[in-house]
Amino acid sequence: MSPKAPITQDVMTIPRKLPEGKINLVGLTRDQLREVLIEHGTPEKQAKMRTGQIWQWIYQWGVRDFAEMTNLAKAYRAQLAESFVIEIPEVVTRQVSEDGTRKYLCRIAGGHEVEVVYIPEEDRGTLCISSQVGCTLTCSFCHTGTQKLVRNLTAAEIVGQVMMARDDLEEWPVPGAPKDETRLLSNIVLMGMGEPLYNFENVRDAMKIAMDPEGISLSRRRITLSTSGVVPEIARTAEEIGCLLAISFHATTDETRDVLVPINKRWNIEELLQALASYPKASNSERITFEYVMLDGVNDSDKDAHRLIDHIKRHNIPAKINLIPFNEWPGAPYKRSSNNRIRAFANIIYQAGYASPIRKTRGEDIMAACGQLKSATERARKSRKQIEAEAGLHD
Ligand code: SAH
Ligand code: SF4
Numbered sequence: 001m002s003p004k005a006p007i008t009q010d011v012m013t014i015p016r017k018l019p020e021g022k023i024n025l026v027g028l029t030r031d032q033l034r035e036v037l038i039e040h041g042t043p044e045k046q047a048k049m050r051t052g053q054i055w056q057w058i059y060q061w062g063v064r065d066f067a068e069m070t071n072l073a074k075a076y077r078a079q080l081a082e083s084f085v086i087e088i089p090e091v092v093t094r095q096v097s098e099d100g101t102r103k104y105l106c107r108i109a110g111g112h113e114v115e116v117v118y119i120p121e122e123d124r125g126t127l128c129i130s131s132q133v134g135c136t137l138t139c140s141f142c143h144t145g146t147q148k149l150v151r152n153l154t155a156a157e158i159v160g161q162v163m164m165a166r167d168d169l170e171e172w173p174v175p176g177a178p179k180d181e182t183r184l185l186s187n188i189v190l191m192g193m194g195e196p197l198y199n200f201e202n203v204r205d206a207m208k209i210a211m212d213p214e215g216i217s218l219s220r221r222r223i224t225l226s227t228s229g230v231v232p233e234i235a236r237t238a239e240e241i242g243c244l245l246a247i248s249f250h251a252t253t254d255e256t257r258d259v260l261v262p263i264n265k266r267w268n269i270e271e272l273l274q275a276l277a278s279y280p281k282a283s284n285s286e287r288i289t290f291e292y293v294m295l296d297g298v299n300d301s302d303k304d305a306h307r308l309i310d311h312i313k314r315h316n317i318p319a320k321i322n323l324i325p326f327n328e329w330p331g332a333p334y335k336r337s338s339n340n341r342i343r344a345f346a347n348i349i350y351q352a353g354y355a356s357p358i359r360k361t362r363g364e365d366i367m368a369a370c371g372q373l374k375s376a377t378e379r380a381r382k383s384r385k386q387i388e389a390e391a392g393l394h395d
Pocket of ligand 1: 247
């Protein structure tokens with residue numbers, strides 16, 4: 001194994017069997033679904049057809065109860081209910097921001113919690129989902145980075161976030177009703193908690209399900225995966241997922257990026273740019289998004305803007321640059337660049353021929369903005385400890 005192989009061994013797999021001994025069908029690929037159906041008594045000859053039917057009930061109609069699967073025989077439905085469940089993360093709290101942004105706190109197996117954010121806009125609605133509880137990386141400006149990784153999410157928990165949001169938005173189609181083409185949940189961004197490319201297989205399987213035409217059916221161009229730069233997994237993202245790519249670039253010299261995005265010490269700017277230049281799906285219509293958080297006096301000079309353009313031009317990468325005003329969190333070691341500075345920086349990039357939108361800060365009042373998410377698991381753990389200490393349970 002090369003010394004630069006990606007760290008995926010942190011994965012703690014959750015057994016597919018649930019405590020009651022039942023298997024969750026959510027998150028299984030079509031092949032896996034077919035396999036478990038056969039293992040639990042579905043005749044092999046029927047398995048393909050049953051897989052298709054059950055798949056549609058789960059992902060096209062949002063059904064969670066086998067009893068509602070009316071095109072299956074009653075006895076077969078009962079048989080399914082004995083072995084399987086259709087389970088998604090449970091919503092613990094839901095907060096709605098002044099601007100309509102919704103933040104959900106969801107509970108997953110093991111008592112952990114993840115945050116999911118829904119951002120409505122005029123012409124679309126974006127769901128920002130998480131791929132891990134916490135993060136192994138320690139980007140110095142990111143709140144999630146201050147929390148140690150608790151575990152990788154399963155494919156069920158990842159696609160389950162999308163299903164949960166569709167429940168809340170009441171967006172499952174009603175059989176027989178005319179098809180509504182304007183979707184409340186039209187886009188997915190993997191920009192919540194965690195580094196998606198350190199949980200590659202589960203993220204891939206979940207996104208394949210979200211794209212499946214006989215289900216949630218979101219186009220791959222409406223899904224954006226954001227990575228801090230796990231170079232060996234970038235080509236695989238294009239091949240096996242095919243979604244759009246965003247890169248947390250954030251600095252224009254290795255010296256600064258080593259501090260802001262420490263994975264840079266493993267794969268530096270040049271290696272990252274080379275991987276991006278050969279991202280097979282990269283074309284003008286599918287540009288790579290460079291995310292750039294604006295930190296006062298750290299990475300926001302005119303020189304930085306020129307260096308950024310130079311990097312992108314030198315490698316001939318079809319790109320747009322998304323400038324993100326830094327969102328503060330309690331104890332954060334940085335300040336947001338001034339609006340004037342951000343505008344000047346954006347202007348240099350724009351003049352060089354690249355789109356340079358400034359990301360609108362959404363849901364800040366409910367701590368739902370980029371980089372503000374942090375699992376309540378850790379907070380809960382701390383407060384439980386405190387409670388125990390107060391109750392004299394520890395000496
Ligand atoms: N781990 C992945 C995806 C999650 S972070 C990644 O790093 O790309 C989603 C985006 O929010 C990233 O670009 C990240 O750098 C940015 N971000 C993190 N903390 C932030 C903060 N406090 N303010 C603004 N953006 C932040
Ligand atoms: Fe992890 Fe992304 Fe935050 Fe870095 S910016 S600590 S990779 S979630």
